[in-house]
Each structure stands twice: as structure tokens, then as C-alpha cells.
Amino acid sequence: MTDILSITPRPSMAAGKTLLDVKNLVTEFPLRTGIFKAVNDISFSIEPGKTLCVVGESGSGKSVTARSILQIIDSPGRIASGSIILNRQDGTSVDLARLDPRSKAIRAVRGRDIAMIFQEPMSSLSPVHTVGDQITEVLRLHLNMSKAQARKEAAELLRQVEIPNPEQALDRYAFQYSGGMRQRAMIAMALACKPQLLIADEPTTALDVTTQAEILDLIKRLQQTTGMAVLFITHDMGVVAQIADDVLVMHHGVIKEYGPVDQIFHAPKDPYTKMLIGSVLKLEQKAEIRLARPPLDTTAEPILDIRNLSMHFGEMKALNDVSIALLPGETLGIVGESGSGKTTLGRSIMRLYDPASGEMHYRRADGRVVDLARLEGRELKAARRELRMVFQDPFGSLNPRMTVAQVIGEPLLVNGLSKGKELDERVCHLMDQVGLDPAGRERYPHAFSGGQRQRIGIARAITLNPRIIVADEATSALDVSVRFQVLDLLMRLQDELKLAYIFISHDIGVIRYMCDRVGVMYRGRLVEVGEADKVCNNPDHPYTQALISAIPRPDPRDRDRSKRFRYIEPSPHIDPSNVKNRSSVR
Amino acid sequence: MLKFIIKRLLWMIPSLFAVSFLAFVLIQLPPGDFVTTYIATLASSNEVVDQNTAAALRERFGLDQSMLVQYLKWIWGILSRGDFGISFEWQQPVSGLIWERMALTLVLALASLIATWAIALPIGVYSAVKKYSIGDYAFTAFTFFGLSIPSFLLALVLMYIAAVEFGADVGGLFSPEYETAPWSIAKTLDLLSRLWLPVAILAVSSTASLIRVMRANMLDELPKPYVTTARAKGLSEFRLLIKYPLRIALNPFISTIAWLLPNLISGSVVVAIVLNLPTAAPLLLQALMAQDMYLAGAFVLLICALTLIGSLISDILLALVDPRIRLE
Numbered sequence: 065m066t067d068i069l070s071i072t073p074r075p076s077m078a079a080g081k082t083l084l085d086v087k088n089l090v091t092e093f094p095l096r097t098g099i100f101k102a103v104n105d106i107s108f109s110i111e112p113g114k115t116l117c118v119v120g121e122s123g124s125g126k127s128v129t130a131r132s133i134l135q136i137i138d139s140p141g142r143i144a145s146g147s148i149i150l151n152r153q154d155g156t157s158v159d160l161a162r163l164d165p166r167s168k169a170i171r172a173v174r175g176r177d178i179a180m181i182f183q184e185p186m187s188s189l190s191p192v193h194t195v196g197d198q199i200t201e202v203l204r205l206h207l208n209m210s211k212a213q214a215r216k217e218a219a220e221l222l223r224q225v226e227i228p229n230p231e232q233a234l235d236r237y238a239f240q241y242s243g244g245m246r247q248r249a250m251i252a253m254a255l256a257c258k259p260q261l262l263i264a265d266e267p268t269t270a271l272d273v274t275t276q277a278e279i280l281d282l283i284k285r286l287q288q289t290t291g292m293a294v295l296f297i298t299h300d301m302g303v304v305a306q307i308a309d310d311v312l313v314m315h316h317g318v319i320k321e322y323g324p325v326d327q328i329f330h331a332p333k334d335p336y337t338k339m340l341i342g343s344v345l346k347l348e349q350k351a352e353i354r355l356a357r358p359p360l361d362t363t364a365e366p367i368l369d370i371r372n373l374s375m376h377f378g379e380m381k382a383l384n385d386v387s388i389a390l391l392p393g394e395t396l397g398i399v400g401e402s403g404s405g406k407t408t409l410g411r412s413i414m415r416l417y418d419p420a421s422g423e424m425h426y427r428r429a430d431g432r433v434v435d436l437a438r439l440e441g442r443e444l445k446a447a448r449r450e451l452r453m454v455f456q457d458p459f460g461s462l463n464p465r466m467t468v469a470q471v472i473g474e475p476l477l478v479n480g481l482s483k484g485k486e487l488d489e490r491v492c493h494l495m496d497q498v499g500l501d502p503a504g505r506e507r508y509p510h511a512f513s514g515g516q517r518q519r520i521g522i523a524r525a526i527t528l529n530p531r532i533i534v535a536d537e538a539t540s541a542l543d544v545s546v547r548f549q550v551l552d553l554l555m556r557l558q559d560e561l562k563l564a565y566i567f568i569s570h571d572i573g574v575i576r577y578m579c580d581r582v583g584v585m586y587r588g589r590l591v592e593v594g595e596a597d598k599v600c601n602n603p604d605h606p607y608t609q610a611l612i613s614a615i616p617r618p619d620p621r622d623r624d625r626s627k628r629f630r631y632i633e634p635s636p637h638i639d640p641s642n643v644k645n646r647s648s649v650r
Numbered sequence: 651m652l653k654f655i656i657k658r659l660l661w662m663i664p665s666l667f668a669v670s671f672l673a674f675v676l677i678q679l680p681p682g683d684f685v686t687t688y689i690a691t692l693a694s695s696n697e698v699v700d701q702n703t704a705a706a707l708r709e710r711f712g713l714d715q716s717m718l719v720q721y722l723k724w725i726w727g728i729l730s731r732g733d734f735g736i737s738f739e740w741q742q743p744v745s746g747l748i749w750e751r752m753a754l755t756l757v758l759a760l761a762s763l764i765a766t767w768a769i770a771l772p773i774g775v776y777s778a779v780k781k782y783s784i785g786d787y788a789f790t791a792f793t794f795f796g797l798s799i800p801s802f803l804l805a806l807v808l809m810y811i812a813a814v815e816f817g818a819d820v821g822g823l824f825s826p827e828y829e830t831a832p833w834s835i836a837k838t839l840d841l842l843s844r845l846w847l848p849v850a851i852l853a854v855s856s857t858a859s860l861i862r863v864m865r866a867n868m869l870d871e872l873p874k875p876y877v878t879t880a881r882a883k884g885l886s887e888f889r890l891l892i893k894y895p896l897r898i899a900l901n902p903f904i905s906t907i908a909w910l911l912p913n914l915i916s917g918s919v920v921v922a923i924v925l926n927l928p929t930a931a932p933l934l935l936q937a938l939m940a941q942d943m944y945l946a947g948a949f950v951l952l953i954c955a956l957t958l959i960g961s962l963i964s965d966i967l968l969a970l971v972d973p974r975i976r977l978e
Contacts, residue, residue, distance in 0.1 A: 131878075134882055136878055136881045136882055138873065138878075166886075166887055171884040171885070171886060172884065173884070174881070174882055174883060174884035175882060175883040175884035176884060179882070179883075180879075180882040182875055182878070182879060183875075184875055187874060187875045187876060188875040188876055188878070188879045189876055189879065190876045190879075190880075190894050190898075191876070191898070191972075191973075191974055192897060192898055192971070192972055192973060192974070193893075193894075194973075201883065201885070202883045202884070205883065205884060205885065206884060237973045237974070237977065239973075239974060239977075240977065250879075253879075253883070
């Protein structure tokens with residue numbers, strides 16, 4: 065169908081001849097206090113046509129490794145020692161580590177022999193240049209094409225990455241594309257000069273699971289047709305299991321384990337690798353804390369009963385007639401992809417938004433039932449004390465100019481519940497409860513790690529003895545190893561304080577681990593509600609089935625993608641000319 | 651887009667009326683009027699004006715009527731005949747006075763604007779790209795110097811140096827022999843030979859602030875992922891700087907057009923007075939002090955019109971260069 069397909073297979077390299085050989089690479093960042101080695105003495109190699117996954121948590125040095133290869137490390141980082149040998153097709157070799165980052169020689173490699181795609185396709189594309197402009201630029205730079213030739217080739221590239229109406233799409237801007245389309249355009253740009261190696265730095269992390277599955281498929285297919293090698297950086301073990309040939313596990317700048325994917329998943333030797341795999345497998349089942357609990361009393365009166373709730377932003381129906389009930393002591397999961405309305409639901413419950421219509425009957429501790437959707441003034445304030453929220457971003461949700469004690473104590477102070485020494489004691493107690501050392505209460509949030517900050521956010525949420533906590537993607541920004549600790553903490557607090565949770569997440573694994581019941585949202589509607597086990601393993605609604613089928617299974621022996629499909633809403637009108645409309649793409 | 655422009659243009663009409671009325675009222679607010687000021691001036695040179703003469707003067711200038719009537723007459727004159735009235739002080743039509751000054755003001759303002767941008771933008775980019783280098787520190791020191799020195803002081807010092815050390819006559823924009831001469835090539839050359847000093851003085855402080863703004867804008871853009879993407883494509887540093895971050899860092903400057911235009915008239919009053927420049931600003935100041943209300947009113951009206959036009963132009967330009975504004 066395309067140019068790339070018609071390429072004759074690469075002349076097979078001599079046996080054992082690798083494409084890229086990295087030896088004893090050290091990349092360091094000079095700091096005021098000394099030198100920080102972000103990448104410390106790592107060696108690996110990539111063979112043509114193969115996929116090497118570099119996996120690790122934040123700060124492991126995986127991104128710096130990738131950037132070292134192209135010499136595009138953020139200032140003031142630099143390669144201190146080691147070699148990066150690139151063996152070109154024509155038999156020549158070059159040591160990329162020895163090239164000056166601004167030299168012509170390295171610029172000839174960038175984009176031509178080795179191309180790279182990034183995590184956030186929106187910010188990785190220029191906001192003020194058309195997509196076509198940015199693609200033709202590479203073609204004209206490396207292949208000396210004329211404008212017309214380059215444009216023709218760029219349209220061809222967009223067709224290969226399955227962007228509909230490529231001719232028109234060339235003249236559009238990145239913000240007019242959907243998330244998945246942007247990443248496709250990035251891939252098209254990277255493939256423009258038919259590189260031998262594609263470096264993909266968390267290319268699917270910012271995307272929904274269904275879109276992620278499509279992008280992974282696309283990369284795989286292009287790899288098969290062009291024979292290029294892929295260096296894939298990710299923190300997601302599920303993705304690794306699905307696409308890797310070899311795996312490199314990194315932690316704090318050093319290699320923990322390096323080997324074939326099957327060995328890493330089924331016979332890991334290093335304790336860190338074992339921990340990573342273990343934490344992924346843990347998400348495949350219920351939490352131990354929950355297994356030990358007595359079954360939930362399903363006959364109890366619901367603490368929160370949402371009926372026919374709707375919320376509009378202009379034309380968009382963010383919530384469309386949503387009805388769901390929350391039992392006392394229950395954890396209700398809300399899953400859905402971006403734009404499905406799950407966050408809007410959480411915020412409407414908190415009355416951060418005023419819903420357009422519908423009711424939210426909340427049962428107070430004294431048995432009185434109030435409609436949260438109608439409450440005003442003092443009544444609303446009283447109800448808000450009993451409904452609290454934990455936010456996604458542990459960095460943005462804490463005021464950097466307030467000490468931890470001030471952050472946690474603020475709800476008590478503004479509600480006039482305690483002050484002075486008593487306040488201090490309560491703050492210490494709360495910090496104990498969430499597993500933080502009260503000695504650190506006079507420090508500012510920046511002194512704490514992501515997981516600790518999320519604990520601060522939780523302490524703030526439970527300060528006023530709430531009865532319902534809405535947790536909006538509360539663990540999404542955390543590394544897997546920390547994620548469990550926070551989830552387990554939430555469940556422990558639930559037992560201690562008799563809390564009911566509304567747990568909003570896009571991660572089915574977390575939902576399965578944590579939740580009793582799950583509601584699945586799709587374009588503002590609640591399409592399915594049921595027991596967590598049922599919804600996660602055997603869902604009824606075709607959308608949920610599609611969603612579950614798209615989740616990469618953390619087992620390299622289970623790579624059957626034939627069951628995966630895309631849910632297409634039976635909609636009366638789909639405008640095929642709309643690039644933003646993803647449903648016309650497989 | 652066209653709808654937006656037309657809407658904005660229509661909105662300008664009531665705004666201009668409101669501002670012109672407000673300006674008229676404000677100018678008349680201080681006690682007394684032009685005749686009072688005039689009599690006071692004459693009195694200081696021992697000429698006594700009796701009440702009858704004053705009343706006759708008031709009648710001649712139309713100052714005996716109520717303010718509203720005066721305003722309506724003035725506005726009607728502008729709308730029907732393009733007549734902005736007669737300046738009391740100069741005894742000349744206001745429009746003639748203004749246009750004579752505006753041409754020179756425009757030359758001076760444009761020259762200093764071009765000088766400012768031509769110097770500041772490259773330095774700002776350099777400072778950002780070579781952050782914390784010796785060059786950056788040197789330029790930073792210069793910008794703080796330029797920002798903190800009042801430009802009239804700089805004007806005085808430079809005039810002193812030029813006059814005392816080099817014996818050059820640097821006041822005004824023309825040599826005495828050309829001051830009243832009709833326009834000729836020689837007069838233009840004379841203008842150009844004298845323009846550099848006011849341009850340099852006016853450019854120093856604006857260059858300094860512009861360097862800081864440009865540096866900050868670039869520092870915001872440089873770490874953005876799209877710059878890394880461009881680098882990973884194999885573009886040379888210079889080309890990628892020009893094409894991507896610089897292009898986006900320039901956008902905020904387009905917004906400044908909105909206040910550049912009115913600044914033509916009211917900006918740099920002190921420097922113009924110190925250097926004895928025949929530009930609009932000193933004339934405006936004088937008109938306000940003498941309560942020469944038709945002249946002052948015309949200036950205020952012009953400033954207001956330029957503000958509105960300037961913001962319209964900058965909005966249109968922003969939409970043209972930034973697709974995010976144009977298309978969303």
C-alpha cells in the first residue's frame with residue numbers, strides 16, 4: 065500500500081552484527097553540590113528489527129539514556145564516558161558519544177538514522193506550525209527534496225500511520241488533532257527518513273488505553289515492514305510484556321537486570337525486578353485487606369444516591385443522566401477514558417460544579433437526607449465538611465508556601481474547630497495516621513516525595529472526619545512501588561474511619577484491587593455498573609469489553625491481540641471529515 | 651474574522667464619544683479657563699486687562715457658553731467639517747499644529763522603536779540561550795543600568811558631554827539655520843545627523859526592559875518538548891531557534907502595539923522637553939497647562955483613537971500569526 069511497504073528488505077546483516085552498541089555509558093549532570101550521575105555505567109545493544117524495552121520508575125535514568133544516544137540531553141547534562149557505536153547499513157560505524165552535540169555529524173544521524181518520539185505529542189509538536197510543515201522539514205533537511213516532493217511524501221507518510229484525509233490533515237495544526245492522531249503524526253515525522261532505529265520515550269503514557277493499543281499495533285506493524293529496531297522506554301510492565309524482545313530494567317541510573325522478555329517476567333533474578341513484576345501482578349487481583357473484610361451490607365440505605373445527574377459545558381454534555389448509589393463503607397470505582405466525564409462527576413458531587421439537573425441525595429450522620437445539588441450557604445458548607453477530595457497531582461495540589469502542618473490543619477482552622485496547641489496535636493495525630501513522621505510537619509511540601517505528598521493530601525482530606533472521600537486519579541501520578549502503599553493506606557483508613565470512597569481512575573488494575581463496585585463511563589453516560597470482579601473480568605457492555613481488551617496483559621506469553629477491538633458507538637451521525645473524530649480509525 | 655473586525659470598529663464609535671466628552675470635562679475641571687491664564691500671563695508683564703476686555707475675549711472664544719454647548723459645537727465641527735477648532739494660544743487651526751508635530755514625532759518614535767527591537771531581540775535571545783554565561787551577566791548588568799537610570803538624566807549627561815567635550819550643539823532636531831526652512835534634502839540630512847542622540851536616549855531604557863522580557867520569554871520556550879523534537883530531527887541550533895521558540899516568544903510583543911501607538915503622543919515628555927524636541931508631547935503638556943482646550947482635547951482624542959486602533963491591530967496580527975487564536 066505504501067512506499068515503506070515496497071522497500072526491499074534490508075540486506076541481512078552479518079550474524080551477531082548489532083545496530084547499536086552502548087558500552088559503559090555514563091551521563092552526568094554537574095550540580096552545585098557535586099556531580100549527579102543520571103546514567104551510571106550501562107551497557108546494552110540493539111539488533112536490527114528487534115524491540116528493546118527500557119523500564120524503570122521515575123528518576124531511573126531511562127529517558128536520559130535515550131537522549132544520550134542522540135546527544136539531546138537537557139542542559140547541563142553531558143556524556144562523561146563510554147561509547148555508543150552505531151553500525152550503519154553501508155558498513156560504516158560511528159561512535160555517537162564522541163561527537164559534539166552541535167556538530168554536523170550528529171545532526172546527520174538525528175532524524176535520519178535514529179529518530180525519536182516523545183511522551184506528550186501535543187507539546188512535542190509546535191503549536192504554531194502545521195503538521196505538514198513539520199514533517200516536510202525533515203524530508204527537505206535530510207533527503208534534499210523539493211517542496212512539492214516533500215509534501216507528496218508527507219501525505220504518504222500520514223496515510224501510512226492511518227490518518228484519514230492526509231492531504232487536508234497536512235494543513236492542520238497539532239491542536240486540531242486528537243491525542244492519538246498527534247502521536248500518529250509524530251510517528252510519521254519520525255519515520256520520514258526511514259530510520260534504522262526508532263527511540264520511543266513513553267509514547268503512549270499520555271494516551272487512553274484503547275488509543276495506546278492502536279499506537280503499539282501501529283509501531284509493531286511499521287517495524288515489521290521496515291525492519292527498523294525500536295528502543296521503547298516505559299514504566300508500564302504490561303506494555304513491556306506485550307511488545308519487547310529484550311528488556312532492560314533500570315533503577316537509579318544503573319541496570320538492575322537485562323535479558324529476554326520471557327526471562328524477565330517468568331524468571332526474574334534481581335529483587336527490584338521481582339518487586340516491579342510483583343506489583344503489576346498484584347493489580348490482577350483483589351487487595352488482601354479487602355479479602356479479609358466481611359462482605360459489604362448491600363441492604364443498607366445508600367449514603368449517597370445520585371439520580372439523573374446532568375452537567376453541560378456549552379454544547380458538550382459532560383454528564384448525561386447519570387444515576388448511581390454509594391453504600392456506607394463501600395468503594396465505588398468510576399472508570400472511563402479521558403473526556404468520559406468521570407472527573408466532572410467527582411467535582412459535581414463536591415459541588416465544585418453546579419449540576420444542570422438531577423439530584424444527589426446525601427444521608428447525613430443523623431439520618432437526615434439532603435439534596436447536595438440544591439444545597440446553599442451554611443448547609444452546603446456543613447455537607448462539604450463530610451465530603452472531601454484527594455486530587456491527582458501531588459505537586460500541584462499542595463500550596464508550596466504553606467508548611468505541611470498548615471496544609472493539614474487548614475480545614476480545622478477555617479472551620480473554627482481547633483487552634484493553637486490542640487491543632488498541633490491533631491495535626492501530629494493525622495500525620496501518624498497516614499504514616500508520616502510528625503517531626504516533619506514544619507517543612508514545606510517540596511521536601512517530600514510524590515508518595516509522601518499524596519499522604520499529606522490524604523491527611524488533609526480526613527482532617528474533618530469526613531464520611532465520603534472522592535479520590536480523583538489519586539495514584540495515577542505515583543510510581544508502581546509507591547502506588548500500593550497509598551492504596552493500602554486508603555483501605556486501612558477506610559476500616560478505621562468507616563469511610564465510603566468514590567475512586568475515579570482510568571486504571572482497571574487499580575480499580576480491581578481497590579473497589580467493590582465499578583461504574584463505567586463513556587461520553588458522559590454511565591454505560592455499566594456492577595461488581596468489580598464482574599466488570600473487570602466479564603463485562604456486559606461492548607464498550608467495557610473493548611476497554612478491557614485493550615489493556616496490555618503483563619505476560620509476554622499472552623500476546624494474543626486478535627480479541628482486541630475498538631468500540632464504535634452506534635451513532636446516527638459520524639462526520640468522516642472531522643480529523644478529531646477517532647471512531648473512523650481502527 | 652471579518653465580523654469580529656467590524657464589531658470592534660463599531661464599538662470604537664461610542665468609546666470615542668465617551669472619551670472625548672470625558673477629556674473635555676477633565677480639561678475644564680481646573681478653576682478658570684484660557685482667558686484667566688492669558689490674563690495672568692499678561693499681568694506678570696505688567697499689562698492690566700480690564701473686565702470688559704476679558705468678557706469680550708471670552709465671547710470671542712465661545713467660553714461664555716455652557717460646557718455642554720461648547721462640547722457639542724466642538725464635536726459638530728469635527729464631524730461636519732473635520733475642524734478641530736482653533737488653538738487659543740497659537741491662534742492657528744488645531745489640526746495644522748498637530749500634523750506638523752506628528753510627522754516628526756512619528757519619525758523619532760519609529761526610529762527608536764526600530765533601534766530598540768534591532769538591539770534588544772538578538773541580545774535577549776543570546777542571553778536566554780547562553781544563560782548564566784559571562785555574556786549573559788554583562789548584558790544583565792547593562793539592562794539593570796538602563797532600567798534604573800531615568801532617561802532625562804541620561805539626556806542631560808549626554809548633552810553635557812556632547813556640548814562640553816565635543817562642542818556639538820545637540821538640542822532640538824534641527825540646526826538653527828534649518829529650523830524654519832522649508833523641507834529640502836539638506837534639511838533631511840540635518841535631521842538625520844541630529845536624530846541619533848534622542849533615539850539613543852529613548853532606546854536605552856526600552857531596550858533594557860525589552861531584553862529582560864525577551865530573555866524571560868525565550869527561557870519559557872526553550873525547555874519545551876517541541877524544541878527537543880526539532881533538535882532530534884537534526885535541525886541546526888540556529889535554524890531551530892529561529893523557527894520554533896523565537897517565533898512563539900515573539901507573540902507577546904505583538905500585544906505591545908496596543909500601547910506603542912498612543913505612546914507616540916504622550917510618551918517621553920520629559921526627554922522631549924530636556925532635549926527641546928519639536929514633538930507632540932511638549933505641545934500637549936503646554937496645551938494642558940494653558941487650558942488651551944481645543945488643542946488639548948484634540949490630542950486626547952487622538953491618543954484614545956490610537957489606543958483603540960492599536961489594540962485592534964494587535965488583535966488582528968495576533969490572530970494572523972497564532973493559529974491557536976485564529977482557529978479556536
